[in-house]
Amino acid sequence: MTTLNPDVAITEDLIAAHGLTPDEYARFQRLIGNREPTFTELGIVSAMWNEHCSYKSSKKWLRTLPTEGERVIEGPGENAGVVDIGDGQAVVFKMESHNHPSYIEPYQGAATGVGGILRDVFTMGARPIAAMNALRFGAPEHPKTKHLVSGVVAGVGGYGNAFGVPTVGGEVEFHPRYNGNCLVNAFAAGIVQTDAIFRSEARGVGLPVVYLGAKTGRDGVGGATMASAEFDDTIEDKRPTVQVGDPFTEKCLLEACLELMATGAVIAIQDMGAAGLTCSAVEMGAKGNLGIRLDLDKVPVRETNMTAYEMMLSESQERMLMVLDPGKRAAAEAVFRKWNLDFATVGETTDTLRFEIWHLGEKVADLPIKELGDEAPEYDRPWVAPAPREPLEFSPPADSDIADALLTLLSAPNGASRRWVYEQYDTLVRGHTLATPGGDAGIVRVEESGKSLAFSVDVTPRYVEADPFEGGKHAVAECWRNLCAVGALPLAATDNLNFGNPERPEIMGGFVRAIEGVGEACRALDFPIVSGNVSLYNETDGSGILPTPAIAGVGLLNPGAHRVGAAFTEADNAVMILGGNTLWGTHLGQSMLLRDVFDLEDGQPPKIDLAAERRAGDAVRALIAKGLAKSVHDVSDGGIALAVAEMAMAGNLGATLSAATGDALAAWFGEDQARYIVEVAPTDRDAVESLATEHGISTEMIGTTGGDQLKLGNARAISLGDAKEAFERWFPTYMGEP
Amino acid sequence: MALAVIQFPGSNRDSDMVEALAHVTGTKPHLVWHAETSLPAGIEAVVLPGGFSYGDYLRCGAIAARAPVMTEVAKRAQQGLPVIGVCNGFQILIEAGLLPGALMRNANLRFVCKTVDLEVQSNRSRFLEGFDVGTRWACPVAHGDGNYVCSADMLARLQDTDSIALTYASGSNPNGSVANIAGITNEAGNVLGMMPHPENISLPHQPTQVGARIFEGLLHAAA
Numbered sequence: 036m037t038t039l040n041p042d043v044a045i046t047e048d049l050i051a052a053h054g055l056t057p058d059e060y061a062r063f064q065r066l067i068g069n070r071e072p073t074f075t076e077l078g079i080v081s082a083m084w085n086e087h088c089s090y091k092s093s094k095k096w097l098r099t100l101p102t103e104g105e106r107v108i109e110g111p112g113e114n115a116g117v118v119d120i121g122d123g124q125a126v127v128f129k130m131e132s133h134n135h136p137s138y139i140e141p142y143q144g145a146a147t148g149v150g151g152i153l154r155d156v157f158t159m160g161a162r163p164i165a166a167m168n169a170l171r172f173g174a175p176e177h178p179k180t181k182h183l184v185s186g187v188v189a190g191v192g193g194y195g196n197a198f199g200v201p202t203v204g205g206e207v208e209f210h211p212r213y214n215g216n217c218l219v220n221a222f223a224a225g226i227v228q229t230d231a232i233f234r235s236e237a238r239g240v241g242l243p244v245v246y247l248g249a250k251t252g253r254d255g256v257g258g259a260t261m262a263s264a265e266f267d268d269t270i271e272d273k274r275p276t277v278q279v280g281d282p283f284t285e286k287c288l289l290e291a292c293l294e295l296m297a298t299g300a301v302i303a304i305q306d307m308g309a310a311g312l313t314c315s316a317v318e319m320g321a322k323g324n325l326g327i328r329l330d331l332d333k334v335p336v337r338e339t340n341m342t343a344y345e346m347m348l349s350e351s352q353e354r355m356l357m358v359l360d361p362g363k364r365a366a367a368e369a370v371f372r373k374w375n376l377d378f379a380t381v382g383e384t385t386d387t388l389r390f391e392i393w394h395l396g397e398k399v400a401d402l403p404i405k406e407l408g409d410e411a412p413e414y415d416r417p418w419v420a421p422a423p424r425e426p427l428e429f430s431p432p433a434d435s436d437i438a439d440a441l442l443t444l445l446s447a448p449n450g451a452s453r454r455w456v457y458e459q460y461d462t463l464v465r466g467h468t469l470a471t472p473g474g475d476a477g478i479v480r481v482e483e484s485g486k487s488l489a490f491s492v493d494v495t496p497r498y499v500e501a502d503p504f505e506g507g508k509h510a511v512a513e514c515w516r517n518l519c520a521v522g523a524l525p526l527a528a529t530d531n532l533n534f535g536n537p538e539r540p541e542i543m544g545g546f547v548r549a550i551e552g553v554g555e556a557c558r559a560l561d562f563p564i565v566s567g568n569v570s571l572y573n574e575t576d577g578s579g580i581l582p583t584p585a586i587a588g589v590g591l592l593n594p595g596a597h598r599v600g601a602a603f604t605e606a607d608n609a610v611m612i613l614g615g616n617t618l619w620g621t622h623l624g625q626s627m628l629l630r631d632v633f634d635l636e637d638g639q640p641p642k643i644d645l646a647a648e649r650r651a652g653d654a655v656r657a658l659i660a661k662g663l664a665k666s667v668h669d670v671s672d673g674g675i676a677l678a679v680a681e682m683a684m685a686g687n688l689g690a691t692l693s694a695a696t697g698d699a700l701a702a703w704f705g706e707d708q709a710r711y712i713v714e715v716a717p718t719d720r721d722a723v724e725s726l727a728t729e730h731g732i733s734t735e736m737i738g739t740t741g742g743d744q745l746k747l748g749n750a751r752a753i754s755l756g757d758a759k760e761a762f763e764r765w766f767p768t769y770m771g772e773p
Numbered sequence: 774m775a776l777a778v779i780q781f782p783g784s785n786r787d788s789d790m791v792e793a794l795a796h797v798t799g800t801k802p803h804l805v806w807h808a809e810t811s812l813p814a815g816i817e818a819v820v821l822p823g824g825f826s827y828g829d830y831l832r833c834g835a836i837a838a839r840a841p842v843m844t845e846v847a848k849r850a851q852q853g854l855p856v857i858g859v860c861n862g863f864q865i866l867i868e869a870g871l872l873p874g875a876l877m878r879n880a881n882l883r884f885v886c887k888t889v890d891l892e893v894q895s896n897r898s899r900f901l902e903g904f905d906v907g908t909r910w911a912c913p914v915a916h917g918d919g920n921y922v923c924s925a926d927m928l929a930r931l932q933d934t935d936s937i938a939l940t941y942a943s944g945s946n947p948n949g950s951v952a953n954i955a956g957i958t959n960e961a962g963n964v965l966g967m968m969p970h971p972e973n974i975s976l977p978h979q980p981t982q983v984g985a986r987i988f989e990g991l992l993h994a995a996a
Contacts, residue, residue, distance in 0.1 A: 192884050196915070197825040199785025283783050283828025290782075373806075374782065461886045461915045463973050464823075466789035480978055482792075772881070 043074035053081035059412050066406045075343045075392065075399040080407065082310035082348055083317060086571050089411040092537040093569040096550045104563040106526055113234055114155040114306065116565025117227070118527045120591055122484050125232070127161035128224035130169075130492070130531040130587045132570035136277040137219040141186025145219045146194035146280035147352050152223040153198060154306040157289050158355070160233040160296050161225030164465065165479045166195050167204040168221050169492045169531070169585045170456075173214030175448045175769055180209070183217050184456075185770065190280075191221070192459040197282035198289070201468045202460035203477025204490050206585075209448045210497075215575025220531040220568075222492055222587045226481055233296055235305040235315075237323035237358045237384050242302065244316070244327060244382040247371060248288050248354040250337035254278045255311070255350025265536055265574040284353040284376070291374040292355060298370065300363035307354040313347045315356040316382070317390060320404045326385035327404065331394040335377040343394040358384060418543035424501045427624040427638025431700045437750035440632050440704065441676050442761045447631040450673060451765035455772075473685065474601045475520040475669055476590065485594035489523035492588075495672070496581035498640035501625050503545040507552025507584055508643040512708060514588040515560045516669045519652035520711060522598040522659035523590025528557065530567040530586055535579025537571045545582045546571075553584055559645035560652075562588065597659050601668040603686030606741035608665055609715045610690055612675065613654060613727055613734045615647025619696045620674045620705020627672040628704035641706050647732070651709040654730035663719045663726065670710035675737070676703040676747055678712045683745050684759050692738030694748035703747055714740060774992060776802035777812050778820045779846065781837045786823030786860065786972065793975035794820065797988040807840040818855040818991045819846050821862030823915070823970060833876065833918045834864030843869055855991060856964045857900055860916055863956070863966030872957055872966045873931070874923035879916070880949025886915040888980075890942035891955055891969060895935045898962040903986040910983045912969040914947050919968040921950035921957075928952060934960045939967055 043049070050060045055077075063072065063080050072080065086092060102110035108125055109117035115129035133148025149166065156163050168191050173180045184207075195202050200223065255278035295301055303323065305315040312329070320327040331346050341349075359367055371378040385391070390407065392400040444450040457472040469487055470478035476491040493514040499506025511528065518525040530553060535542040557564055573580040592598055612618045623629055624638025658664045666686065670678045675695075683690050695702030715723050720736065727734040744752040776794055780787050787804065795801045802820070803813045812819065826837035837843070843865070850856045850871050858866040866872045879885055891912050893904040904910075923931070928951060931937050939956035946953045948968070956967030971984025 189883070196884055196886075196917075197783070197785070197828065199824065281828065283825060283830070286785065286825070287782050373808075458887050459884050461884070463886060463913050463915060463970070464785055464789070466786075466792060466973050466976065466979065469978065 045071050045077060053077055054085050055081055059084060062412060066403055066410055073399055075347060076402060078344045078348050079313050079400060079402065082313045083407045084411050088309055088314055090569055091412050092414050092416050092571060094413050095415055096547055099550065100554045100564045101557045102563050102565060104527060104561065107563055107565055108229065110565050111567060114158045116527065116529060117159065117232060118565060118589065119229060120486060123229050124481065124484060125227050125229045126224055126488055126589055127156050127159050127227050128222065128529055128589055129155050129566035130220055130222040130529045130585065131155065131568040132531050132533060133219045133221060134216060134533060134570050134573055137187055138217050140277040141183045142190040142193065143277050143279050145187040145190030147278045148219050148221040149191055149194040150280045150282065150285050150352055151308050152221045153200060153285065154308065156223045156225040157292055158233065158304055158306045159227060160231050161227035162293060163200045163223050163225040164467065165224045165477060165490055166200045166202045166222060167477065167490055167492050167587060168219065169206040171208050171213045171218035171583060173209065173217065174211040175209050177214045181770065187217065187219055188456050188459050194280055194282045196461040198286050199464050201462050201464050201479065203462060203468060203479060204472050204492060206492055207453050207456050210581055212581045215578060216573040216580050218533050218580065218583055220585050222529065224488065224490065224589060231296065233301060233304050235303055235318050235322055237303040237319040237325050239302060240325065240384055240386045242358050242384045243361055243380040244329065244384065245357050245359050245378060246334060246354065246381045247291065247357065247378045248376055249281060249284050249351055250335040250377055251346055251349045252337045252351045253341065253345055253349060256345050256348045265572050278350045278352050280352050287374040287376055288353050288355060291370050291376055294370045295367055298363055298366040300360050300367040301357055302360055303358040305356050307356060309350065311349050311351065311354065317404055317407050319356065319358060320390060321408045326387035326389045326391065327382055328385050328391040329382035331392060333379045333381045335379055343392060343399040347392065416537050416543045417540045418547050419540045420544050420548055421503060421541060424639050429623060429629065429635065429637065435700055437699055437703055437747050438753050440628060441680060441747065442753065443632050444627060444673050444677055445680060445758060446761040446765050448765060450627065450631060450677065452762045453766065454763060455766035455770060470521065470600060475517040476523065478521060478598065487592045489518050489521050489590040489592060491517035492585055493517060494583055494585045496583045497625050497636055499549055499582040499584060501640050503548035503582055504552040505640050505643055507549035508556040508645065509640065510584050510586040511553055511556035511560065511562060512643050512645065512648045513671055514586045515562050516652055518588055518590030519655050520667045520669045522596060522656060523592045524656065525560065525562050525588055525590045527563050527565045528586050528588040530564050530584060533570045533573055533580060533583040533585065535574045542579055549582055549584045553586065556643065556645055560649055597662050599659055599664050599667050601682055601685055602666055603682045603688040603690065603714055603740045604665045606688060607717065608740045609717055609720050609736045610679065610692060610738040610740060611713045611715050611723060611734050611736050613651060613711045613713055613732055615651035615709030615732050616644055617707045618733055618735050619702040620707050621697065621701050622705045622707045623701050626704060626706045628700065641708050643708050647709040650730050650732050651711065654727055654732050655711050657726055657730065658713060658723060663715060663723050665714040665716060668712050670712060671706065674704040674706055675712065680745055680758055682712060683755060684762055687755065688740055689742040689744045689755055690738050690740045691746040692748060699748065774798045774800055775813065775815045775817050776820060776991065777805045777816045778802045778822055779807060779842055780804050781807040781826035781840060783826045783828050784822050784824035786970065789972045790820055790822040793972035793985065794988055796976055797985045798992060805842060807837065807842050809842045811845055812849065819849065821858035821865050823860030823862060826861055826865065832868065834861060834868040837865045838868035847871060850964050853961065853963050855899060858966045859970060859972065860968055863968055864918065866964060866966040871964050872959055873927050874921055876918050877920040877922050878918050879920050884917040885947045886913065887947065888913045889945040889947050889969065892940050892942045894937045894940050897935050898938060898958045898965050900965045900987045900990040901938055902990050909942055911981065912971060912984065913973050914969045916968055919948040919950065921954040923951060931957060936960055938965055
């Protein structure tokens with residue numbers, strides 16, 4: 036073989052700077068015949084073997100998640116999961132984090148997070164129809180928080196709005212544990228015909244490997260490696276590792292890819308995401324049992340004198356790599372030219388199983404392609420299960436006022452309306468949005484078939500922190516519940532597991548137990564995980580984030596099916612509570628009330644009884660399907676009080692509720708699970724009660740809709756105007772607006 | 774009825790518009806690529822849809838206004854062909870010189886997507902002939918650059934020529950537009966530009982179908 040040019044000396048420091056341990060480096064040397072790698076090869080292996088790309092700390096545990104189901108066409112392993120929705124259509128979806136880049140450069144970090152997830156979806160041949168995002172920031176009073184909120188929200192909107200995908204749901208939460216690491220988890224879903232799903236597996240020897248999209252620059256070189264390390268005081272130096280997004284090019288790339296796919300020219304396709312050209316080429320070759328030879332002199336570049344190392348590690352956005360049928364070259368070129376996108380044949384498939392890279396007439400890398408992925412290190416990191424929290428010992432002050440407590444929750448940073456955020460997102464583009472953010476789940480109609488899909492993303496990190504197993508179960512249960520609450524049949528989910536440094540056994544323990552909880556809930560609720568992403572090392576100076584396993588789920592509504600919102604619809608209807616176990620609240624441990632009113636984050640989170648959860652969700656879907664529910668809202672953060680208040684404010688219609696049973700604070704604000712509030716016409720009460728009995732759940736009428744006040748039992752009545760003022764005020768005020 | 778929806782790279786409410794028009798007129802409109810130099814034969818009206826043509830680079834609508842097809846659109850507009858531009862389409866009409874004034878960044882500098890109340894100020898154009906003057910209707914907006922500005926003289930002229938077609942109802946102005954302007958026509962009344970999205974309130978599954986009445990006006994325009 037040609038001698039590889041040793042352009043840069045491979046020192047121990049250089050190896051360490053690439054995030055490789057001495058053992059990992061030795062392992063790599065064994066794979067390449069015990070020679071010293073070139074600088075480009077070192078870059079390639081560091082990109083393939085970092086945590087972000089290799090999942091080396093998490094793989095062992097991810098394998099325990101349920102990923103199969105009757106409707107699952109493609110589970111984890113491709114760009115996104117694919118789930119059958121009938122009539123020859125499937126929904127393609129995934130969620131992915133862009134945490135580290137967003138903290139360093141919030142607008143571009145968030146924008147390219149959205150761009151990356153959209154690309155994952157349309158790489159599979161699907162047209163994106165919905166997006167969501169789960170955002171977490173530090174304490175509102177932390178000096179960086181406002182800047183991050185402003186930049187991240189603008190970035191999410193800036194990309195998604197211009198690309199043309201409606202953002203139909205999401206979460207925004209504040210907690211001091213995110214002071215040094217914000218979380219930006221972006222979700223996208225698209226629709227594909229089941230007989231036209233595209234994959235990354237290359238087929239055929241001697242076929243052209245074609246580059247399409249934006250030119251390659253130096254932006255993002257080493258980004259994936261950066262995202263696999265903790266932050267420290269050198270963080271500002273990392274700004275150049277953040278990519279810059281161009282949603283216009285992405286929109287053109289979407290249309291070009293879909294047109295190209297329709298010509299039959301595409302044999303394999305992979306977007307260039309983390310570690311760009313490296314990961315995409317290795318993925319296509321390794322999956323197809325083929326080698327890939329790349330000629331970097333052919334790569335469209337936007338900067339001069341780029342080295343092979345830089346080109347292989349660039350994370351420039353809006354780029355695709357594909358293997359094309361040479362017989363359809365003319366048709367393909369016509370599409371590229373129509374959309375004015377750069378394209379070039381940059382290599383070919385080979386039968387050598389080598390990843391060979393040529394630049395300026397020299398071979399700069401020659402690596403075994405399958406081993407780069409298959410032989411990546413895998414760790415069974417030591418872990419310790421976190422010690423269980425003490426049960427809550429809390430005696431509410433005798434003068435606790437239910438109305439005041441509710442107003443406090445409504446106006447608290449985590450309870451207040453997110454209108455300031457979601458009004459910056461185009462929630463309507465494409466014209467098929469049936470439910471916009473602010474309810475339990477966003478709903479988007481699927482063109483032609485008349486079906487619709489519901490979307491929700493959920494996790495309550497304070498629960499996970501206090502009990503990772505129950506917290507993991509809860510994230511799944513709440514997402515599932517939100518889909519049921521609009522009348523949708525939950526189909527499947529994607530997870531985005533955000534944690535701290537896995538090399539610390541207590542962090543790893545939280546990770547392991549949370550995955551076990553997620554897995555148990557997914558199995559019990561028939562809600563498989565079909566795609567996902569792990570983001571570790573969310574730590575700054577040794578202090579980690581709250582463990583945050585976000586779960587985004589997709590549910591199906593058939594054509595003509597009843598669906599409901601969370602807004603009260605009509606006066607004089609019965610307000611009923613439905614529950615798998617308890618009806619009135621009892622559990623205040625780790626509750627929102629405790630945190631926002633009493634400044635305590637104590638006790639154990641509520642236990643999730645998955646059988647009860649299932650009974651309650653099945654009952655609610657049945658109620659909605661029969662047209663017996665006028666509106667539905669799940670009971671979660673803030674208990675019955677907050678749920679009813681949200682329904683009243685959304686519907687601009689008050690309610691009078693009967694006095695609670697048991698301790699009033701716990702009854703109104705307890706966060707016991709598997710519960711829903713349902714608005715029912717008085718004539719339907721009996722039908723609802725018998726349906727609840729059939730499903731083995733309890734129900735009780737707790738009040739009546741009507742008027743312009745919210746009256747919770749014996750508490751002072753709150754005018755809807757005051758409630759809305761409290762609810763809508765916090766965010767704009769915080770962001771410094773009149 | 775033969776309608777043309779112009780498609781620019783970066784248009785993203787083109788599919789919304791095509792569906793709304795097909796529903797209202799019973800015929801699928803022609804999608805005309807921006808690089809064309811002529812319109813299909815027999816075209817009875819032209820629609821410029823919303824989106825981010827050319828990524829909104831340079832200025833919103835500035836590059837699209839100079840796309841090859843716009844020469845023909847401008848010529849036909851001057852001959853009286855009905856032309857409607859929505860959102861980015863409105864921006865393009867202004868940049869093409871078919872409507873006066875400018876659309877600046879929203880006053881609060883943020884993109885805004887919400888439902889606002891509109892008020893019909895003039896039903897002189899075919900598009901709005903189905904509405905009584907003073908009619909209010911709720912309509913979504915979704916834009917970052919919808920803040921209509923013009924000189925005091927131009928504003929007076931718009932008023933004198935009854936060219937202010939739609940305003941945001943009092944308290945509903947989402948972007949800081951002068952005189953709450955949401956949409957204007959040219960003096961001849963055959964060209965309408967508006968920021969709000971009637972195509973998103975036209976189909977049976979959408980919250981209302983009031984927007985369809987604007988497109989129904991096109992049917993009459995062609996008659």
